[in-house]
Amino acid sequence: MRQMTPIASVLPGATPYKDGNVTDTWLGQLFVGKGKPPVHAILKDLPPKELANELFGAALATALGLPVPPYFIAAATSSVLPVRKGPSRGSYKFMFATERQGTPPLKRHWTGTRIPQRLIDALARWPGNGTAFAFDTWVANVDRNLGNILFGGGTDIWLIDHGQCLTGPNWVAKNLNPSESYKNKLALWFCPYLDKPRTSVLIAACSAMPTHVKALDLTAIAQASRALDLLTESDGASMISFLRDRAPIVPHVGSRQASPYGLF
Structure with a gap:
């Protein structure tokens, strides 16, 4: 249980x-x-x-x-x-x-307009980067910005702020489209700085996502999280259905978003 x-x-x-x-x-x-x-x-x-x-x-x-x-x-x-x-x-x-983890968000690690390559490299070495990218694609998290990844160096990394999942905090069930290529912000500020081998890691994680999702009991997870207590029965069912139906398209959408410059 x-x-x-x-x-x-x-x-x-x-x-x-x-x-x-x-x-x-x-x-x-x-x-x-x-x-x-x-x-x-x-x-x-x-x-x-x-x-x-x-x-x-x-x-x-x-x-x-x-x-x-x-x-x-x-x-x-x-x-x-x-x-x-x-x-x-x-x-x-x-x-x-x-x-509180005592670990600052990525945005605290520099001043300027361009993310330093040293931070890109650190994230690229993090073993969880592929799963994180595939996860955001799957749950339609449209705002994985530099403030909601905590980074303390090395593998001291945490993901926070999931309120923008399911296309945003004010999602409407009838507008949830499992086949839609929703924005993945990691594709905007992280992926363009990756070489082909590092991009391959993200694509491989997207390819594996349908298998991982199939092993999850989404209803049990939703119930245990108490999210279903906050939604109408119809919205709760739509949320779970959206994620179940979206899993098979993650490899296609994720691979396209991970290689914006046609590396694949």
Whole structure:
């Protein structure tokens, strides 16, 4: 049986956090159980569908072996935080929370207009880069920007911010098209700097994605993530159907996006 996403209480004292983020965000601590130390976390106030994206996206990435910081549903009363967008139950409102890793995002590693080749090389050496690229293609994450990959050097890499999965936080079920070539931002700022052997790694990962997805119980993962608790029954079914039907086209779409200059 899959482990359910933990629900934790936000402790008093959280402070607003701004680092280019457009959502209301705080740095705070979570109470995760008697006798356990509090968890230092980033807390985001999100509407239900975007919260569902975050939870399901993080759960799917974890199921594929990608590095995702521990994540929680954080419950806060109005006396602790002014949560406005999140769903509520009784006196509590719910937020998305991830444990702080102390690792900065890629965008913090330089100043200028062009990503340094040393960072491209570091990502190209990361064993998970192909799976990450194929994952974003599969889940239609349209915003894997330089702020939502944490990079501390070497293999100290984490993927965060999954709210832009399923084409965006305000997706409409009838508009989800499994065959569509949705934007993959890694294809814009990462792939153009790769040579043919490194590009081959991404393409091979895309080719393997249908097999990996077939081995996943998407409904069980969605239930355990608690994403289905935030969606209508129809939207939940459409989300799962979209991902199941999209898996077979990942090799085609991913290979085309990974080699924008016709390397293949």
